[in-house]
Amino acid sequence: MHIDPRKCVACGNCLAVCPVSAIYIDPVIRRATVNLDECVECYACQNRMSKEDLNPTLVRTIRGFFKLLRIRFDPEPDVCPTSAFAPQQLAWPRSIRQAFSDPCVPHESTGVYGRGTEEVKTNDVTNRVGPGEVGFTVEFGRPAVGARFREVQAVTMALARIGATFEKNNPVTALMPDPTTGAINPEVLDEKVLSAIVEVKTPEAMLPAVLRTVEEVAATLNTVVSVGVAVRCDGDGENRVEKALAGEGYPVFRGKTNLGLGRLSNLDAQATTAGAAGPAGR
Amino acid sequence: MTNTLHRFGSRDSLRDDYIIFAMAARGINDQGAPPKLQTFLRLALKHHPINVGNAVKGGIFRASKALTPLAHWRRREFIAPEEVVESIDTCTTVSAVFDDPANLEAFLTELRGADLGISINIAALTDEARTCCQRAGITRHSVEYSLGFHGDLNRLPDRHVLELSTMCGHGMVAHNLAKKMLDWVKEGRRDPRQAATYLAKFCTCGIYNTTRAIRVLEEARVGK
Amino acid sequence: MQIDHGKCVACGNCIPICPMGAIYIDPAVNRATVNLDECVECFTCYRGMSKEYLNPTLVRTIRGFLKYLRIRFDPEPDVCPTDALTPQELTWPRIVRQAFSDPLVPHESTGIHGRGTEEVKTNDVTGRVNEGEAGFTIEFGRPGVGVRFRDIQKMTMALAPLPITFEKKNPVFSLMADSATGTIREDLLNEKVLSAIVELKTKLEHVPQVLRVVEEVSQDLETIVSIGVATRCDGQGDNALEPLLKREGYEFYRGKTNLGLGRRPAAVPA
Amino acid sequence: MTNTLHRSGPPESFRDDFIVFIRNSKGRNDVGSIPKLKEFLRTALRHRPVTISQYRFGSTVRPAEHLNPRIHWTRPVQDLTPEQIIEAITKDHTVAAIFDTPEAMASFLREVKAADWGLSVNVAGLTAPVHACAKRAGIVRHSVEYSLGFQGALDRLPERPVLELSTMCGHSMVSPNLARKMLEWVREGRRTPEQAAAYLGRFCSCGIFNPARAVRLLEAAQRGNR
Secondary structure, rough: OOOOOOOOOOOOOOHOOOOOOOOOEOOOEEEEEEOOOOOOOHHHHHOOOOOOOOOHHHHHHHHHHHHHHEEEOOOHHHHEEEOOOOOOOOOOOOOHHHHHOOOOOOOOOOOOOOOOOOOOOHHHOEEEEEEEEOEEEEEEEEOOOOOOOHHHHHHHHHHHHHHEEOOOOOOHHOOOEEEOOEEEEEHHHHEEOEEEEEEEEEEEHHHHHHHHHHHHHHOOOOOOOEEEEEEOOOOOOOOHHHHHHHOOOEEEEEEEEOOOOOOOOOOOOHHHHHHOOOOOOO | OOOOOOOOOOOOOOOOOOEEEEEEEOOOOOOOHHHHHHHHHHHOOOOOOOOOEEOOEOOOOOOOOOOOHHHHOOOOOOHHHHHHOOOOOOOOOOOEEEHHHHHHHHHHHHHHOOOOOEEEEEEEEEHHHHHHHHHOOOOOOOEEEEEEEEEEEOOOHHHHHHHHHHOOOOOOOOOOHHHHHHEEEEEEEEOHHHHHHHHHOOOOOOOOOHHHHHHHHHHHHHHO | EEOOOOOOOOOOOHHHHHOOOOOOOOOOEEEEEOOOOOOOOOOHHHHEEEEEOOOHHHHHHHHHHHHHHHHHHHHOOOOEOOOOEEOOOOOOOOOOHHHHOOOOOOOOOOOOOOOOOOOOOOOHHHHOOOOOEEEEEEEEOOOOEEHHHHHHHHHHHOOOOOOOOOOOOHHHHHHHHEEOOOEEOOOOOOOOOOEEEEEEEHHHHHHHHHHHHHHHHHOOOOOOOEEEEEEEOOOOOOHHHHHHHHHOOOOOEEEEEEOOOOOOOOOOOO | OOOOOOOOHHHHHHHHHEEEEEEEEOOOOOOOOHHHHHHHHHHOOOOOOOOEEEEEOOOOOOOOOOOOOHHHHHOOOOOHHHHHHOOOOOOOEEEEEEOOOOHHHHHHHHHHHHHHHOOOEEEEEEHHHHHHHHHOOOOOEEEEEEEEEEEEEHHOOHHOOOOOHHHOOOOOOOOHHHHHHHHHHHOOOOOOHHHHHHHHHOOOOOOOOHHHHHHHHHHHHHOOOO
């Protein structure tokens, strides 16, 4: 993201709005400035701030006069008074930042739509995670820290070494030239994104090994990792994994519950069966 | 008073933070200590400390009891270090903060020669402190290691805030104030030196390291 | 601490100053108000803020007029414009809050300023911790969280059965109902303080055991615990504690080094 | 898009936070799903949700492109009515309804079960009450994804109340800095908790920010009960 210095009046409203704190008032030019190395192109500033179209010179003059008197305008906190955001055309590999950071943009750069896949949210329809299996979503960079792909790669390579298989229909997997090694395309390793989700599926027996691997590598990273564990429930709505996790001391009180109300309904039965059998790793 | 023991930060973020302090032991060698403490500080002042302090009266950055409204436009940053030295009238703890190990080492060499006979401690990276001692011909006597924070850690703020607020180990520099100053620097409302000065005024012992604070504020300004 | 509502102009400067976050503008009266249950009587607001003595009515009128225009005065952040902070007379048990929170108030039991004893800072003179021994400082509440004695008691009761000795000249020790079981006086359990330090000494071989107990109990506390471990160095400045802590998996690189320059005067026997 | 999975807080802080969302599966049941999504939200409105939303569109609080300067004096706490959100649905993105009591959620789930849209319905929230409410509605849960919380460089995260507020947009569009600024503004009496929750909610592009929980957290943090 760029901020047009001819429009910016240095009100500072956008500073608090930036999830990764990449905007600051440059003391030399006295304008809000984006640290492009840290910016993840999430567009929270551009898309979510409300905008006025005031005259920049007028606003600067008033602000300057107020400053002499040690007073400030007390504005709405989510407003850019002069519509100063000027999104730049993003080229590869920087375009990957927006794909992984702006939830309003599909993953066109990787050919995959959505930030992750449908995970367990449509498990009742896709049967991606079946009985005796565990699906993991290992997420990097959230909440509001950001992650570089170099850090993601540290975990994916470790997971590949213990034999976990990456979900094929996932944007991070799409960045791996050879998913069996977990190595990520070297061109993007320094790119920083707000969030990247790695998805793997394993037999239930591998649950402790995967968790231990993620934890060990996470401890060496300069970002935050959050782990989600998904399982299929039995006919009574119970599952063994919950007790196993609680026994290991994990806080399993919150999560996402799929109620099992979905079913296949598309008329094209051919495409349906192909889709249901196709996904889900391994 | 482990107010210098637990400063938050990575090894790298503590590279310019050396607190040296002198104190006497109650009932053992505290009689006649105030002049020795004054000597300690006067010697320190020859080696460019960035702050000197008296644990009961404060450091060079202090609150004012009666401001005029003009202070909002023009503010005195700190008092003369000699005032801190003069204010020592009891057996207290006095300290000097250095941002450069070379200055500390030079001070140590002189301190060893002065032979004050009261306890001297350095709160800093332990290996750096040890190196400085060795170069000054001193064998360290005891060490206390900081093993960091445990417990309900999600009550702590983020790294930058903690680095600023824990520089007063007494907790007099509020997380909220540190965060406010981080925001003000980001917004260009104050420069890092002014912000560091406001923070230092709340440290009652005068052990606040403004050099490190300025560095943290500058790093945080651009979102590093 | 209390705020004089006759003087306060609700400028809000004291709000971020409070290390406990216990000051807020009460919307009902539009004045800064101290949540006394969370206030630890550290006096940071009273002592740390610079003061002006402006006329409250005048300031309120100006602020009200500016607010109507959506304008605010942009003040120095550490100033109370009307000297509205008013300490209250503290009685037992609340006075314990100040004793443990305000570094400029001496603990009657220690005689030195601050919150603990001299730890190893005068170890070269007192010989409190010897080679082969480890001195622990287990601190609660800092940075910027605070602790109630109820939580401290959980730790002291878990530590008491171990092969350790609590430091007797320590302020928390003086508040124990029974040092053999580690219980603390009943009337203090709900008092909140900025920081309290439990000090104990043990043999080096018991260090891992003590650390394990401290970590386990810490998991259940609603506060922060910081651990310091001290030992005496040998003639080369080396010590056996450092490799031991490394073996236990601790990452540490900062600490307090006593240079050994202190002496006992000849007149005082060792 | 695990944007509802990892909210931060101890169990009791989720007592008023249940996100019920419905979505299709590409190539399996997406044909003709848009009327079902609208029906889902209209049904939800009968059970007093805190708010309703569509992903990538937002909820009843939304940013505006061309404000009039008067807005600084006269900003509404709600920009759109729920019905306007439902009318605006033109794509088959996930839609959600947020409830602040298990009872409201349970009565809604009963209707969801009866409606039988054939799309996937998930609830993000405390797993035990969700399990119980589903049972009461005659639903056996199909799968669960558990949130195991955060690991790694945890010293980069803000303190609890800020994190509780900012993680209510799982996409991290609600900056911790903004959450903290709003906490300060509430404590300084510059804005009410309701106004502050609305500012924060405008940044959540999926509209799953729970304003009721936000108001409660802001009020609790206002007095220093951390």
